[in-house]
Amino acid sequence: MSKQSEPIKPTDATPAKPADQRRLQMADIARLAGVSVATVSRALNGSPLVNQETRERVTELARSLKYSINLGAQNLRLQKNRTVAVVVPYDAASRQHISDPFFLSIVGAIADALTDRGYDMLLSRVDAERLDLAAHAIDSGKAAGLLIIGQWRHHDQLNELAARKLPVVVWGAQLAQQIYCSVGGDNVLGGRLAAEHLLALGRRRIAFLGDAALPEVMMRREGFWQALASAGVAREAALELAVPFEVNVGRGAIEQFFAAHREVDAVLACSDLLALQAIQALRGQGRAVPKDVVVSGYDDMPLAAYCDPPLTSVHQPVALAGAELVQALMRMMEGEHVAPITLPVHLVVRESAPAAA
Amino acid sequence: MSKQSEPIKPTDATPAKPADQRRLQMADIARLAGVSVATVSRALNGSPLVNQETRERVTELARSLKYSINLGAQNLRLQKNRTVAVVVPYDAASRQHISDPFFLSIVGAIADALTDRGYDMLLSRVDAERLDLAAHAIDSGKAAGLLIIGQWRHHDQLNELAARKLPVVVWGAQLAQQIYCSVGGDNVLGGRLAAEHLLALGRRRIAFLGDAALPEVMMRREGFWQALASAGVAREAALELAVPFEVNVGRGAIEQFFAAHREVDAVLACSDLLALQAIQALRGQGRAVPKDVVVSGYDDMPLAAYCDPPLTSVHQPVALAGAELVQALMRMMEGEHVAPITLPVHLVVRESAPAAA
Numbered sequence: 202m203s204k205q206s207e208p209i210k211p212t213d214a215t216p217a218k219p220a221d222q223r224r225l226q227m228a229d230i231a232r233l234a235g236v237s238v239a240t241v242s243r244a245l246n247g248s249p250l251v252n253q254e255t256r257e258r259v260t261e262l263a264r265s266l267k268y269s270i271n272l273g274a275q276n277l278r279l280q281k282n283r284t285v286a287v288v289v290p291y292d293a294a295s296r297q298h299i300s301d302p303f304f305l306s307i308v309g310a311i312a313d314a315l316t317d318r319g320y321d322m323l324l325s326r327v328d329a330e331r332l333d334l335a336a337h338a339i340d341s342g343k344a345a346g347l348l349i350i351g352q353w354r355h356h357d358q359l360n361e362l363a364a365r366k367l368p369v370v371v372w373g374a375q376l377a378q379q380i381y382c383s384v385g386g387d388n389v390l391g392g393r394l395a396a397e398h399l400l401a402l403g404r405r406r407i408a409f410l411g412d413a414a415l416p417e418v419m420m421r422r423e424g425f426w427q428a429l430a431s432a433g434v435a436r437e438a439a440l441e442l443a444v445p446f447e448v449n450v451g452r453g454a455i456e457q458f459f460a461a462h463r464e465v466d467a468v469l470a471c472s473d474l475l476a477l478q479a480i481q482a483l484r485g486q487g488r489a490v491p492k493d494v495v496v497s498g499y500d501d502m503p504l505a506a507y508c509d510p511p512l513t514s515v516h517q518p519v520a521l522a523g524a525e526l527v528q529a530l531m532r533m534m535e536g537e538h539v540a541p542i543t544l545p546v547h548l549v550v551r552e553s554a555p556a557a558a
Numbered sequence: 559m560s561k562q563s564e565p566i567k568p569t570d571a572t573p574a575k576p577a578d579q580r581r582l583q584m585a586d587i588a589r590l591a592g593v594s595v596a597t598v599s600r601a602l603n604g605s606p607l608v609n610q611e612t613r614e615r616v617t618e619l620a621r622s623l624k625y626s627i628n629l630g631a632q633n634l635r636l637q638k639n640r641t642v643a644v645v646v647p648y649d650a651a652s653r654q655h656i657s658d659p660f661f662l663s664i665v666g667a668i669a670d671a672l673t674d675r676g677y678d679m680l681l682s683r684v685d686a687e688r689l690d691l692a693a694h695a696i697d698s699g700k701a702a703g704l705l706i707i708g709q710w711r712h713h714d715q716l717n718e719l720a721a722r723k724l725p726v727v728v729w730g731a732q733l734a735q736q737i738y739c740s741v742g743g744d745n746v747l748g749g750r751l752a753a754e755h756l757l758a759l760g761r762r763r764i765a766f767l768g769d770a771a772l773p774e775v776m777m778r779r780e781g782f783w784q785a786l787a788s789a790g791v792a793r794e795a796a797l798e799l800a801v802p803f804e805v806n807v808g809r810g811a812i813e814q815f816f817a818a819h820r821e822v823d824a825v826l827a828c829s830d831l832l833a834l835q836a837i838q839a840l841r842g843q844g845r846a847v848p849k850d851v852v853v854s855g856y857d858d859m860p861l862a863a864y865c866d867p868p869l870t871s872v873h874q875p876v877a878l879a880g881a882e883l884v885q886a887l888m889r890m891m892e893g894e895h896v897a898p899i900t901l902p903v904h905l906v907v908r909e910s911a912p913a914a915a
Binding site for chain 1: 648
């Protein structure tokens with residue numbers, strides 16, 4: 202794909218300056234109606250110097266031409282392209298559907314934030330290995346800006362989109378050598394808060410569940426490691442399970458992992474769904490949560506409080522995330538440079554890893 | 559990257575049948591050019607009987623009008639507009655955000671089904687009192703078809719959309735005097751299955767939670783009533799609470815209801831979220847689930863099995879629903895008449911209303 206910097210195009214029609222546009226249209230109408238430009242001008246101004254038949258003919262023609270010829274300029278002038286593309290990548294291997302409640306709820310929050318501003322949302326999905334394809338919605342003129350949910354494994358492709366000066370904001374972690382704008386939770390802090398809580402409960406054999414090839418997970422692990430270091434607890438690579446977010450894809454691996462590691466007394470899972478799968482696997486092997494193993498999830502999805510047991514989890518501010526993603530994109534669409542934004546997170550303590558006695 | 563050879567241009571024109579379209583256009587050109595239909599016909603056929611100036615004028619006019627008037631039909635014919643609009647109405651009073659996991663998961667399932675067919679999804683929200691506004695995505699040329707999630711209180715407005723011959727499919731119940739196409743679960747069966755299960759557990763004071771002003775809820779209540787009648791149990795209007803689906807809107811009403819009705823020994827909630835709120839209210843009043851009160855939800859959302867306690871619920875086939883909605887719409891967009899579709903549901907028994915001993 203081209204790395205050339207191209208102008209932001211809300212439509213494929215070539216926008217003309219309003220003044221040129223008006224002259225062009227007037228001349229067109231005159232030519233097509235078989236009358237002079239002066240007659241068109243008078244007709245459009247309702248002048249009695251033009252007979253009624255001609256006035257009506259010119260008026261109708263003007264209306265028709267406005268629909269066809271002027272559309273691009275009109276869109277631009279009236280800011281008619283009020284559509285934002287939202288892309289939720291899918292993993293080509295698992296062909297994972299949008300099922301993680303966190304992804305769904307962030308899509309919902311974005312939809313709400315766009316609705317509040319009178320924008321529509323064009324939702325599409327691309328292969329997570331080809332994030333560059335997400336730009337199609339802008340290139341084709343369907344959308345004025347683009348939100349991508351997650352960085353996946355292609356920081357480089359996101360940088361290429363930013364290099365093209367496209368209005369793009371990505372949900373994810375802020376990384377080194379990043380030229381695109383991201384909005385994301387404070388992943389290092391989240392990982393550290395969860396780990397500190399598990400350590401405060403006296404647990405030392407903490408399993409870490411998540412695929413650190415994904416930037417957000419990598420940073421949560423960094424926070425986890427910081428907490429271990431502060432507590433003087435050695436890292437154990439064997440207790441890290443690189444399991445994907447996709448539901449059920451990792452189920453077998455999770456069961457095998459806990460069967461092989463009976464020493465585990467705590468779990469830091471990088472999503473609430475992973476935490477629930479861990480709890481299910483542990484129970485299947487006769488281990489009680491939180492008595493034998495305490496478990497912290499991540500995301501604090503809306504139903505975390507209703508789970509069995511209610512989940513301790515790192516709260517991500519989903520509604521705020523939707524609002525911030527949309528606001529950053531709007532600013533960018535107006536030509537501003539927008540720096541990456543990191544949103545606060547906090548730990549919500551519930552029964553799966555209860556408060557220390 | 560590839561550029562599209564032709565722009566997709568929004569239009570306000572309504573697609574007409576090709577034959578009508580052609581006649582309409584001819585008469586329009588004649589009127590606008592100030593010549594006869596015969597002259598237009600001759601000019602477009604390059605007849606030497608028409609002078610060059612008029613021929614060029616008519617030809618250019620025809621081309622311009624095709625852009626404006628014919629765009630809908632052209633998009634349809636060339637299958638260029640591969641976008642489907644999905645509208646999730648919001649309640650204007652509560653300004654409810656997309657937060658019900660059932661609505662979110664059906665949006666996810668639709669997104670997946672559209673992706674599989676190479677379509678994009680234009681997600682927008684309209685006031686549930688103005689479902690007619692949902693047609694804007696088609697009228698403006700942004701989308702080739704429309705899916706509306708829920709009938710809400712405006713069966714009449716949906717009928718009006720269908721009367722306009724717009725390709726529209728609605729998620730919801732099949733009603734009398736319905737001329738639009740709906741896809742929905744078998745709500746009468748679902749209500750009956752849940753109620754029969756509660757009755758089989760020996761419960762007789764069954765609370766019904768849901769707003770029967772909504773067609774789907776009305777039909778679930780119908781199934782509930784059928785089960786009561788079969789078991790020879792009298793209906794009790796006082797045990798019906800018309801609470802909306804919107805999260806937290808009904809929380810106070812639910813708490814008051816259970817405080818006022820200590821005789822309740824079972825709950826049939828019309829969504830899993832309502833079931834979870836009922837369980838929370840009951841527990842807050844010292845009543846155990848399922849010991850004192852058994853509870854059935856509705857939807858069987860993906861996390862129902864992980865709830866505390868795991869929820870008995872009527873399973874709605876969400877992935878199938880997404881596929882059927884999209885398939886019905888595609889058939890309609892190809893000009894077929896599509897009859898309403900009712901999808902099977904079944905009861906999933908878990909701890910909140912366990913199997914009879």
